[in-house]
Amino acid sequence: MNAIVKHMDSIAMKGWFEHMHRHPELSMHEKHTAEYIAEQLRAIGGYEIATGIGKHGIVATLKVGDGDKVIGLRADFDALPIQEENNLPYKSTVQGVAHLCGHDGHTAMLLGAAKHLAETRNFNGTVRLIFQPAEETMEGGPAMINDGLFERFPVDAVFGMHNIPGLEKGKFYFHAGEMMSAVDNWEVEIIGKGGHGGIPELTIDPVVAGSSIVMAIQSIVSRNVAPSHRAVVTIGAFLAGNAGNVVAGSAILRFSIRSTTPEDREMILTNIRRIVSHQAESFGCTSEIREGIPGAVLINDAEETDKAARIAQAAFGEDQVVNPGPSFLASEDFAFMLQKKKGTYCFLGNGPGKMVHHPEYVLDEEIMPIGAAYWVALTEGYLR
Structure with missing residues (x-):
């Protein structure tokens, strides 16, 4: 050859x-x-x-x-x-x-x-x-x-x-068999109320809400996926505002969600929906999830x-x-x-x-x- x-x-x-x-x-x-x-x-x-x-x-x-x-x-x-x-x-x-x-x-x-x-x-x-x-x-x-x-x-x-x-x-x-994971690429928007950074009481800060969501979501794989399975949730982009003295009106989070079984995939996606909704609401924000093309595990x-x-x-x-x-x-x-x-x-x-x-x-x-x-x-x- x-x-x-x-x-x-x-x-x-x-x-x-x-x-x-x-x-x-x-x-x-x-x-x-x-x-x-x-x-x-x-x-x-x-x-x-x-x-x-x-x-x-x-x-x-x-x-x-x-x-x-x-x-x-x-x-x-x-x-x-x-x-x-x-x-x-x-x-x-x-x-x-x-x-x-x-x-x-x-x-x-x-x-x-x-x-x-x-x-x-x-x-x-x-x-x-x-x-x-x-x-x-x-x-x-x-x-x-x-x-x-x-x-x-x-x-x-x-x-x-x-x-x-x-x-x-x-x-x-x-x-x-299973060689590569399913990926779901999602975008989440957290909508708050913008304003002056020195008067935060007149705002609803989506950056704080988004930060809480980022941290809470890290518990999904560590606490809900069996250690013998493989999955990962990466938030690769957190986009909000342009100035340090301005509270942004909204924030964008972009997710890469990877899983290797249909059951884990559905569980992870369900938990992300729940955490995003409840965490945003707890800070007085609203949220919108834009789901991408459903993922698929590559099976040879x-x-x-x-x-x-x-x-x-x-x-x-x-x-x-x-x-x-x-x-x-x-x-x-x-x-x-x-x-x-x-x-x-x-x-x-x-x-x-x-x-x-x-x-x-x-x-x-x-x-x-x-x-x-x-x-x-x-x-x-x-x-x-």
Whole structure:
């Protein structure tokens, strides 16, 4: 398989990756990125290309021979609302927006596989390349599914992959069953009564109420989730006011709620609703909860996980594949695709470095040919 890695077009992947890294676009705003991906697919040739699926999604289909099996390979391509703090020659040119999760690399890997598969055609069946927007906001997968993804472009199984810093560079990690948590992204507004900071008795302070809510919510996981289970509630944003001598009229809290069982998820969400309502009321405030897309646990099919791991072992060597590998409380909207079709999701080690979503995160370009070669091996192995 080392030969296939060497035959991946690393120069092309580097160009695709660095172009997308320079020109990131946020979730559901990836118009130019989608156009760029479609343009590269047309240049590769051989694929039937469908665009605009779930707004910016793309499906590229290549049929070879008379086989009736169909495999789906998925990559994401949205960026994050984070200011990059790297001094890369291909650093993001967009203020406050950057590919700090590696989705640009994921897309470059799938394009690299697309090029190799179109040139070699060493399989018998149909491969569908699914380029998905808006993974970061959990919108893209459901949007493509609701737009008829699997009805218009049927597959027998669907596969995903993500780079992970801290895992050994170039190794693949598989995990049957629950691999990533469900995430619910909520926004809570606490409405009080603004006024002068020196006359607080004429105000109703939503910052005090919001602070109480932040502290009270930390008891949910520690006191209500079994120690043998895993869950986390993160309040990553607390937005209120602009001046130290002014009591704000309202405050915004933004939540990331992660759970690994349906029962824990429902319990946590119910308790958050209760705490927000009662704590706000106890301070004389009112509250409004804006719930995001319902989360889903990413559950890998055991049979497809074993099959993909065995293909990877045969291709790269047993020492380059870890099965079972780790699971994480991070989340992925590929979970919604796995609710509709069997398949599996694996991790590709990115080596030492800052974790994804960190301002100094860097995708190691040397793993891109390896990731592309995995997609080729998986396609050829699945569509023998």
